[in-house]
Amino acid sequence: MNILSVQNVVKQYANHTAVDHISFDIPSGTIFGLLGPNGAGKTSLIRIITCITKADVGQILFNGTPLNINTPSEIGYMPEERGLYKKMKVGEHLIYLARLKGLSVTEAKAKVGNWLEKFDITSWWNKKIEELSKGMSQKIQFIATVVHEPKLVILDEPFSGLDPINSLLIQDEIIKMQQNGTSIIFSTHRMEQVEEMCHNIVLINKGKNILSGEVNQIRQDFKQNAFRVDFAQEIPESILQENGVIKKNNNTIQITQNDLVTMNRWLAEKIQNGNPITGFKEILPTIGEIFIKQVEENNIITE
Amino acid sequence: MEKLWLIIQREYKTRVFNKKFFLITILTPLLIAALSTVLAFIISYQSDDKMKIAIVDESNIFQKTIKDTKKMYFTFYSKSAKDARQTYLKDGFDALVIVPPFSDPNSTSHSIQYVSKKQININIENTIERTFSKRIEDYKIKSLGLDENLIKNLEVDISINPEISVTDGKNIASTNYSNLRTAVASGIGGIMGFLMYLILFINGSNVMRSVMEEKTNRIVEVMISSVKPMQLMLGKIIAVTAVGITQIIIWIAIFLLATTVFQLFVDIPQPTDLEEMKKAGSSIDPDDIRVMMSQLMHELTQIEWWYLLPMFILYFLGGLIIYSSLFAAVGSAVGDDIQEGQSLVLPITIPIILAFYIMTVAVRDPDSPLALWSSIFPLFSPIVMPARLAFSPPIWQVLLSVFLLILGVWFFVWLSGRIYRVGILMYGKKASFKELGKWIFYKE
Known part of the structure; x- marks a missing residue:
């Protein structure tokens, strides 16, 4: 079952096409990475999903049904540029936003209370937003996004401006929500976090879908059969002279081969020749490397 | 509908439950009173050098x-x-x-x-x-x-006794009224027009600032992922209109309180007492402030409040809704660049100021063509028509004016809504009038 199915969506503005025939699916209960360079069309796409604007062509199914008037209350959206009403108090602000998502007063109060407790910030209830630091208001913004327990949470750069401790706190909450069945869309430039957290990604550039799929599969697809080999002693000069070998340090090399079988044969040969080996690992490209490579190639093609 | 109500509540509360509101609302009439006293003093100032x-x-x-x-x-x-x-x-x-x-x-x-x-x-x-x-x-x-x-016999002093006379061919229906009535009617018209002008400016610019703030600190994107932009704008406009009414009520209360206190300290004779005094042959000094107050009070009770008050409120609502929606549209297009905002605000402030000046003319000559057509045109009528109403203009003019006012409310809210929904999401684009015109026809 897919929580979201984007089908051939097009969105045109006066002088450019922000979203150009994009399609992908997001399986329910997974964390999904929406990647792309600045100006690729991510925000335009998110605005269509959150029903802020409408697609010109194509359709989006939410939980199997086309987007409709009830969809917004099932979605929690935290935009990249965040803001809250400065003059409002934390508690009243969160209740207001929760009620706009359709919660009753009592429900809203209880849930806001729970979240403040969870983050150990119940004392903030009567604080004005303008008194909070950037990191503090970020937390409030996060609570505002998820307080109505949406089926789909869309987070645009959720960790920007957070210190490592709070970053980890939010990260934990995101994983907890995912384990409880919530689906999450992540839009970020932090590739290490994408690798760590996302199950599936889509990479868009200039409004077009240039790559999509499972994170692990994509890394497999883009691997270049590079391997890392650690030797127990100093590496003989003969090995360093071989084709495709790059010296990393005295005991370690990186080597590129045609495939795994050839590589294993090479290893066996070296071991037989009396070169003890302590470590062997296939080097998979990072999502960051794939991102840069794909975007650059795509730019060359389209130019 | 429920969401709209929530928005109205929040927007109303944030405007009314703060110190600034009470300062502005209570200090404005005091300031005006103080200013007019100072002005009167300056004008009548004479050096007391001997x-x-x-x-x-x-x-x-x-x-x-x-x-x-x-x-x-x-x-x-x-x-x-x-x-x-x-x-x-x-x-x-x-x-x-x-x-x-x-x-x-x-x-x-x-x-x-x-x-x-x-x-x-x-x-x-x-x-x-x-x-x-x-x-x-x-x-x-x-x-x-x-x-x-x-x-001495050459001296001439004319006093005019006004009378309204209508004839249907056979009978003549005539009513006499005092000279004071015209003055009172002008006074009421002027005060109403001035109040309207004041409230339009205070609350209109307030709406604009609040829209700009929402856009600059990006809360608007969170908001419209929950509610429609039109709901957000309408909520704001309705709340501001309610704030304006709250202000008027407070001002009327202050006025009533002041006159009650005044009456407690100054003994104002009843008009009937004056008549009796006249009959008894005692002389009445028409320059006596108490006599003037008494006559003024009498004239005020003669005014058809049951008709004027609801009409005032109607024009008040219409004017506030039209102008605050226009201010909201401009606020959405401006963002954080106040400088750029000035040029967009001007086309809204010009009709308000024009209407104010036309109103001052209309008070003196309520039946002039300028007053007549301005009181029908919906951008001017909220300020000009209240000034004419006390002079009982023909009913067809009032009906036409009200009809166009309602049409105007509908049209300007629609127009502003079209601009607003695009404007609040548009960043880093310089908004010219040409641009705004395009936004109106953008599809969603």
Whole structure:
């Protein structure tokens, strides 16, 4: 079952096409990475999903049904540029936003209370937003996004401006929500976090879908059969002279081969020749490397 | 609907439950009162320097009697003009007035010499002119041998008794009314127009600032992922309209309180008492402030409030909704660049200011074509029509004006909504009028 199915969506503005025939699916209960360079069309796409604007062509199914008037209350959206009403108090602000998502007063109060407790910030209830630091208001913004327990949470750069401790706190909450069945869309430039957290990604550039799929599969697809080999002693000069070998340090090399079988044969040969080996690992490209490579190639093609 | 209500509540609370609101609402009438007192004082200001003036009367017609005024003491100086010029300062006078010999009583123009260290000012000039011309007049009456009583009979004082008269061919229906009624009607019209103008400016710019703030600190994106932009804008406009009404209610309360307190301390006779006093033959001084207040109160009770008040409220609502939606549209297009905002605000403030000036004309001449058509055009009518209403304009004009006002509300809210929904999500784009025009026709 897919929580979201984007089908051939097009969105045109006066002088450019922000979203150009994009399609992908997001399986329910997974964390999904929406990647792309600045100006690729991510925000335009998110605005269509959150029903802020409408697609010109194509359709989006939410939980199997086309987007409709009830969809917004099932979605929690935290935009990249965040803001809250400065003059409002934390508690009243969160209740207001929760009620706009359709919660009753009592429900809203209880849930806001729970979240403040969870983050150990119940004392903030009567604080004005303008008194909070950037990191503090970020937390409030996060609570505002998820307080109505949406089926789909869309987070645009959720960790920007957070210190490592709070970053980890939010990260934990995101994983907890995912384990409880919530689906999450992540839009970020932090590739290490994408690798760590996302199950599936889509990479868009200039409004077009240039790559999509499972994170692990994509890394497999883009691997270049590079391997890392650690030797127990100093590496003989003969090995360093071989084709495709790059010296990393005295005991370690990186080597590129045609495939795994050839590589294993090479290893066996070296071991037989009396070169003890302590470590062997296939080097998979990072999502960051794939991102840069794909975007650059795509730019060359389209130019 | 429920969300709209939530928005209205929040927008209303944030505006009313803060110190600034009470300061503005309570201080504005006080400031206006203080300002008008100061203005009245400045206009009526006269220096209280006393002047001693020496008179050399070469004409010999004043017979050494010129009445002193409050600020001028006259003394006859028995010296020649030539000597007087040299000694008047030494003798403690501030100025010297020389009246030349006066030969021909038939001549109508006379000149008097004024000698002083300082330049003459308008007040002194007027006083001296008044004092001496009266005396010369008296002298002429005598020397020409005219009858003083006959001349008194020349004085004419006309008072107009207004009456409204309608005829259907056979019968004539007439009603008399006092002169005061016109003044009262103008006063009410002027006050209403001014209040409207004040509230449009205070609350209109408030809406604009609040929209700009939402856009700059990006809360708007969170908001419209929950509600429609139109709901957000409508919520704001309705809340601001309610705030305006709250302000009016507070002002009326202050006014009623002030008049009640005034009546407690100043004994104002009932109009019926005045009639009885007249019958009893006691004289009534029409300049007496208590009599004037009494007549004013009487006139105020004669006004058809049951008709005027609901109409005022109607125009008030219409005007506030139209202008605050326009201000919201501009706010959405501007973002954080105030400088750029100025040029977009101008087209909204111009009709408000124009309407205000037309209103001041309409109060004086409520049936002029300018007043008539302005009170029908929906961008002007909220300020101009209330000024005309107290003069009972023809019913078709009122109906047409109300109809166009309602149409105007619908149209401007729609127009602003179209601009607003695009504007609040548009960043880094310079919004020209051409651009705004395009936004209106953007599809969602």
